[in-house]
Amino acid sequence: MELYCKDCKLVYSTPRCPACGGKRGTPACGDDICFLTEREQLWAEMLEDVLRQNGIPYIFKNRYGRGITVTLGFGAERVSFYVKYRDLARAQSIVEELFEAPADENSFSEETHR
Ligand SMILES: [Zn+2]
Numbered sequence: 001m002e003l004y005c006k007d008c009k010l011v012y013s014t015p016r017c018p019a020c021g022g023k024r025g026t027p028a029c030g031d032d033i034c035f036l037t038e039r040e041q042l043w044a045e046m047l048e049d050v051l052r053q054n055g056i057p058y059i060f061k062n063r064y065g066r067g068i069t070v071t072l073g074f075g076a077e078r079v080s081f082y083v084k085y086r087d088l089a090r091a092q093s094i095v096e097e098l099f100e101a102p103a104d105e106n107s108f109s110e111e112t113h114r
Contacts, residue, residue: 044079
């Protein structure tokens with residue numbers, strides 16, 4: 001059974017949340033907002049397009065925000081994507097197709113899929 005960690009917005013099938021080690025996970029249900037992936041701005045825009053084309057609702061969160069992106073440069077921004085649990089499997093296969101080459105920095109979703 002897959003569990004959902006409200007704090008990390010992560011779905012996992014291990015006894016503990018792989019991100020925070022918490023054991024307070026609840027069974028994942030369709031409306032839970034789940035962490036999908038984190039990508040650089042450039043890829044994030046591409047992913048956004050594909051999610052939209054597939055009719056998958058998503059939310060995203062910029063890690064740094066505008067103030068810092070100006071300092072570090074646009075390309076340094078990283079964007080986290082979240083989708084509903086009911087769309088998660090579909091969204092994950094989209095991500096896998098889009099980003100076949102494994103990223104250097106491991107995100108949670110990539111670790112659980114290897
Ligand atoms: Zn957690």
